[in-house]
Amino acid sequence: MTGDHDPPRSIKVVSTAPFIVRGPTETVKLGNLTIPKGVHLTLLIGLLHYDPKIWGEDAKEFKPQRFSEGVSNATNIQSSFVPFSSGPRVCIGQNFAMIEAKIALAMILKSFSFELSPSYLHAPFSVVTLTPQFAASITWALKLLNWLWFKPRKLEKFLREQGPNGNPYRPFLGVLEDFVSHENRITTTNQTNSFIWFGPWPRLNVADPELIKEILNKPDVFQKPLPETGKILAGGILFLEGEKWAKHRKIINPAFHLEKLKNMAPAIGVSCSNMVEKLKAMVSSSNEDWCEIDIWPYLEDLTGDVISRTAFGSNHEEGSKIFQLQREKAKLTLQLLQLSFIPDGGQNTINFVNESALFPKSAFIKGFIMILFRRYLPTKTNRKVKATANELHSLLRGIIDKRLKAMERGEAIPADDLLGILLESNSKSNQEHGNKNAGMSIEDVIEECKLFYFAGSETTSSLLVWTMVLLCQHPEWQTQAREEVMRVFGNSEPCFEGLNQLKTVTMILQEVLRLYPPTPLIVRGSTETVKLGNLTIPRGVHLTLLIGLLHNDPEIWGNDAKDFKPQRFSEGVSNATKIQSSFIPFSSGPRICIGQNFAMIEAKIALAMILKSFSFELSPSYLHAPSSMLTLQPQFGAPMILRSLE
Numbered sequence: 001m002t003g004d005h006d007p008p009r010s011i012k013v014v015s016t017a018p019f020i021v022r023g024p025t026e027t028v029k030l031g032n033l034t035i036p037k038g039v040h041l042t043l044l045i046g047l048l049h050y051d052p053k054i055w056g057e058d059a060k061e062f063k064p065q066r067f068s069e070g071v072s073n074a075t076n077i078q079s080s081f082v083p084f085s086s087g088p089r090v091c092i093g094q095n096f097a098m099i100e101a102k103i104a105l106a107m108i109l110k111s112f113s114f115e116l117s118p119s120y121l122h123a124p125f126s127v128v129t130l131t132p133q134f135a136a137s138i139t140w141a142l143k144l145l146n147w148l149w150f151k152p153r154k155l156e157k158f159l160r161e162q163g164p165n166g167n168p169y170r171p172f173l174g175v176l177e178d179f180v181s182h183e184n185r186i187t188t189t190n191q192t193n194s195f196i197w198f199g200p201w202p203r204l205n206v207a208d209p210e211l212i213k214e215i216l217n218k219p220d221v222f223q224k225p226l227p228e229t230g231k232i233l234a235g236g237i238l239f240l241e242g243e244k245w246a247k248h249r250k251i252i253n254p255a256f257h258l259e260k261l262k263n264m265a266p267a268i269g270v271s272c273s274n275m276v277e278k279l280k281a282m283v284s285s286s287n288e289d290w291c292e293i294d295i296w297p298y299l300e301d302l303t304g305d306v307i308s309r310t311a312f313g314s315n316h317e318e319g320s321k322i323f324q325l326q327r328e329k330a331k332l333t334l335q336l337l338q339l340s341f342i343p344d345g346g347q348n349t350i351n352f353v354n355e356s357a358l359f360p361k362s363a364f365i366k367g368f369i370m371i372l373f374r375r376y377l378p379t380k381t382n383r384k385v386k387a388t389a390n391e392l393h394s395l396l397r398g399i400i401d402k403r404l405k406a407m408e409r410g411e412a413i414p415a416d417d418l419l420g421i422l423l424e425s426n427s428k429s430n431q432e433h434g435n436k437n438a439g440m441s442i443e444d445v446i447e448e449c450k451l452f453y454f455a456g457s458e459t460t461s462s463l464l465v466w467t468m469v470l471l472c473q474h475p476e477w478q479t480q481a482r483e484e485v486m487r488v489f490g491n492s493e494p495c496f497e498g499l500n501q502l503k504t505v506t507m508i509l510q511e512v513l514r515l516y517p518p519t520p521l522i523v524r525g526s527t528e529t530v531k532l533g534n535l536t537i538p539r540g541v542h543l544t545l546l547i548g549l550l551h552n553d554p555e556i557w558g559n560d561a562k563d564f565k566p567q568r569f570s571e572g573v574s575n576a577t578k579i580q581s582s583f584i585p586f587s588s589g590p591r592i593c594i595g596q597n598f599a600m601i602e603a604k605i606a607l608a609m610i611l612k613s614f615s616f617e618l619s620p621s622y623l624h625a626p627s628s629m630l631t632l633q634p635q636f637g638a639p640m641i642l643r644s645l646e
């Protein structure tokens with residue numbers, strides 16, 4: 001639009017053609033009519049040009065001489081000749097078109113005389129020139145159709161021809177039901193050769209250790225599908241890819257080096273000892289020497305508190321507030337998903353092959369729809385999620401700004417917490433590249449801090465709770481672990497140096513990670529068509545890496561695969577199975593969990609402190625219901641009877 005005047009605000013273009021269409025953006029008066037928004041007006045240029053009232057009785061005749069005195073004298077009604085439209089949006093190319101037409105005509109006239117062939121049929125018809133807007137709508141409609149129907153059908157055919165089986169594709173809620181009933185039963189006997197539907201994407205199950213290894217070793221080819229859905233809960237490195245991921249990973253890595261973690265061990269100890277003190281107070285306030293407590297919320301609080309302390313050190317108070325807000329936000333968001341398992345009937349170990357737990361489909365579908373519209377519907381929960389997210393963001397920004405200002409003033413910033421190490425590593429990266437924007441932006445740092453809570457607290461509390469449950473179910477291992485802790489630490493507080501000597505505790509934690517991996521499955525999608533084993537995987541197929549199933553496979557772990565036997569790790573992880581890379585609770589390859597050492601140190605300190613202070617057994621009210629939403633959690637908590645030992 002290069003006219004001297006802007007088009008009238010109340011009329012907007014709908015399309016251009018031999019006729020022109022307009023639609024008012026608000027109710028307007030037009031002559032005697034009131035035209036509300038939503039009514040389209042077809043401006044019939046053709047009819048106008050043939051109108052005898054305007055052009056005379058010979059309106060339909062070819063009489064160029066009517067223009068002999070110029071356009072303005074050709075009719076008595078001005079603006080009746082609008083082949084190029086009129087007003088501010090008059091055709092910008094009218095002169096171009098006239099020049100071109102004149103040159104072409106002049107050359108033809110110079111070279112030829114011409115007459116109509118007898119075969120000529122006079123049949124002018126109008127081909128609508130699509131406006132970009134119109135074209136875009138059609139393109140989008142076709143894309144949508146392709147996405148929802150043609151592509152899934154093509155992928156399905158492609159997969160079936162190669163062997164894998166699954167339910168036929170049924171768009172919309174049909175495929176959701178498929179997802180619900182299959183994914184969550186973690187299902188069927190022939191896992192690896194089957195797929196389920198997740199929306200229009202087929203998800204192929206993979207539980208072969210070699211294939212899983214191959215997938216995880218090629219993070220550029222096998223990336224996280226739908227990172228946007230993950231970002232609803234957290235941002236940061238977990239959902240980054242390519243160069244940005246590599247940059248963040250390099251900057252964050254130093255924060256998780258062992259010598260840094262060693263410095264964080266005392267802070268972890270403080271959080272653990274605070275929790276133990278609270279539990280002791282509960283026991284001593286009861287009339288007996290024991291007390292029934294649901295240990296799950298205590299462990300959730302513990303791992304959040306540990307991140308608050310280790311991430312923000314001196315700003316621990318603000319860190320705790322951040323944790324509360326983060327948890328509130330995650331809970332509100334998960335409320336929208338409302339997913340849950342029905343208990344599996346009190347089995348001793350979760351059985352990933354024959355798991356009969358089911359999601360209530362209606363709750364799932366309702367939750368899924370709600371999350372889809374989460375950003376658009378101003379529901380009470382949505383508004384609360386947004387307000388919480390804003391508060392969280394400004395708190396984090398406040399802490400980071402304070403630290404950055406201190407750095408600018410040349411003050412020594414605390415470099416023994418995750419945030420300090422992150423900022424230090426970031427500023428090193430800026431210096432190395434001689435560019436103050438080479439590292440992460442403040443927004444990036446904020447996202448990474450939020451991710452520490454998300455990735456680090458639910459996972460570690462999951463490990464701790466299942467460890468306690470299994471130690472209740474196998475009291476002989478509880479006794480052995482306690483004896484070891486007492487041998488190593490005696491009456492002193494557990495410290496970093498002693499953790500390496502906790503062989504039995506380590507074996508127990510590993511066996512729990514095998515049977516109850518906090519992240520029982522991870523998903524990838526290929527960025528291009530690739531060979532994977534005997535299969536060709538086109539882009540658009542998702543791959544579900546069934547860590548839980550892999551950890552329970554009798555062919556890998558033996559016939560006692562489902563039993564709790566920490567002794568299988570007595571010679572270390574590499575000797576626990578014949579097939580290497582079959583134990584991957586922290587994933588593997590370049591994107592292996594950055595916090596695995598952190599998690600193990602935290603779990604050992606916490607467990608050592610609990611074992612020193614209490615003996616524990618399951619309460620009769622305990623219901624064994626491992627439920628996997630994002631991490632494996634006890635759906636009905638973990639009520640236990642704690643007896644004080646000190």
Ligand code: HEM
Binds near residue numbers: 451587
């Ligand atoms: C028992 C505890 C934990 C388990 C079982 C666990 C498991 C995992 C797994 C399976 C992944 C890979 C996810 C994927 O690629 O889709 C992962 C990634 C990650 N974990 Fe952990 N995690 C634990 C604790 C932690 C802790 C304590 C932190 C930090 C404080 C942490 C931070 C991360 C981060 C940042 C990533 C993303 C790494 C990347 O993409 O490069 N995790 N974790």
